[in-house]
Every structure is written in C-alpha cells, then in structure tokens.
Amino acid sequence: MSIEKSIIRFEPNGPAGAGLPAMELDPADFQSELPDQHLHVYFEDEEVGLSAGVWTTTDMQEVFGPYPGDEFMWVLEGRVAMLDGNGTATHIKQGETFCLHNGVPTSWKQVGFLRKYFMTYDNPNAPTPVNDSAGSGVVVLDAVALQSGMEQINKEPPLQHENIAFTNDAGNMFAGMWDSMAFEGEMKPFPWYEFAQILNGEVTITEGDGTIHQFGAGDAFFIPEGTLCSWKTHGYVKKLYSIVDLSA
Secondary structure (H helix, E strand, O other), rough: OOOOOEEEEEEOOOOOOOOOOOOOOOOOOOOOOOOOOEEEEEEEEEOOOHHHHEEOOOOOOOOOOOOOOOEEEEEEEOEEEEEOOOOEEEEEEEEOOOOOOOOOOOEEEEEEEOOEEEEEEEEOOOOOOOOOOOOOOOEEEHHHHHHOOOOOOOOOOOOOOEEEEOOOOOOOOOEEEEEOOOOOOEEEOOOOOEEEEEEOOEEEEEEOOEEEEEEOOOOEEEOOOEEEEEEEEOOOEEEEEEOOOOOO
C-alpha cells in the first residue's frame, strides 16, 4: 500500500471541494437515537492502524464498552461527557484537548453539536488491552498544568522543553506539550507520525520538493512518518502534539 508522505493542513470543514461527508451509522453502536455524523479522513494507513481527520456529531450516547483505539482529540466546538461504568463523567469542553486509552470502558454522551480533530491509533495486529476503569483512561491535556511541568530536553541551543501527559499501553503513542526558541533544522525524513496543534508562535516547514507550509497559533497539521522536511522558526513556538512512533 502506497501512502503519500506529505504535510497535511487540517480545516474545520474539511478540504475545499470535499467537505465532510455523512457517515453511515449502525444502530447497535448507540443507546440513543441515531445522530447526524460527518467525517473527513485526512490520512489513513490501515496496515499501521492510524487515521487522522475531522468529525462532527449531534446529540447521542454510544453504548458502553471498550473504546476502539488510542485517540488524541481537540474539541473545536461543543462539549462532551465520557462516562465510566458508574456513570461518573469526565467533561471536555470547546478548546480542550484530550486522549483516550485503547480499550478503556466508557460511553460517549453528547448533548448538542460537537466538532473535533482527531488522530486514532489501533494496531490491527495487537490485542486490545484490558482497561478496568475509564477514570485513568481519559486524559485531559491541561495547557496550564503542562506548562508548569515542562522540562528542558536538550543541553545545546536552541532551548527546548517538553511535558508528556499521555502514553498509551503499547508505549508507542505519546501526547503532550513542546516549546522551543528560534531554530532551523536540517532537511531529513520525519521520524514518526505527528498531529500538531500550534498554541503560540509560527513555524515554517519546507518539504523536500520545495513546498513551503506556514503554521501559526490555532493551526493544526499532520506529518506522516518519513516525510522529507525541515522546520524553521524565527522566535518562540509552542505546540500540543500527539505522535505515534513505531520504532519505540
């Protein structure tokens, strides 16, 4: 299977001319009436079990059960409650980012419209882990708390910091916060799959064919593993990110 290795900018309504097609839903997946859901998948590699895109839903509640895959999500509109077996809810609201562990027993309860960006990893060749509680399986990436816990990650300039908030059970998907002072990296294959959400500053990424991408605060993008590219910033930059590193 040939997967295009190129940087993908995410748009809330999907790419121009494609939009967000309606999804076909199975009533067995819901304990409520069927919602209206729309989806555009910007990237998918079935062999790896990785997909990334934008998704919307109206009011609904899914049946209780193991969550299908490790997932990183940025809520663009609306709010959601993730319910555990006791009905205890973890609430995530507009503007927040959160992660779910593969197999965590939970039910997605949706009141009102929701739109999200997502990256989901579910290795088709690995068994689903057994997670006993949704309490430890839902991780909200609190930007303020992450900032206060940042640790320096290199000894040589540029000064950079990182705080990893989420690691999946397989130890190959991570999510957290990263920042850096101005730097210019070399052109080389990107070492992992990454979804990036820019919080502060601007970054210019140049691909091997000369294509130039510029991203600033509020932008989101995805880089497939092996994409030939270089990064450059003229000042401070900070991002939330999720990576899948198959070499880990």
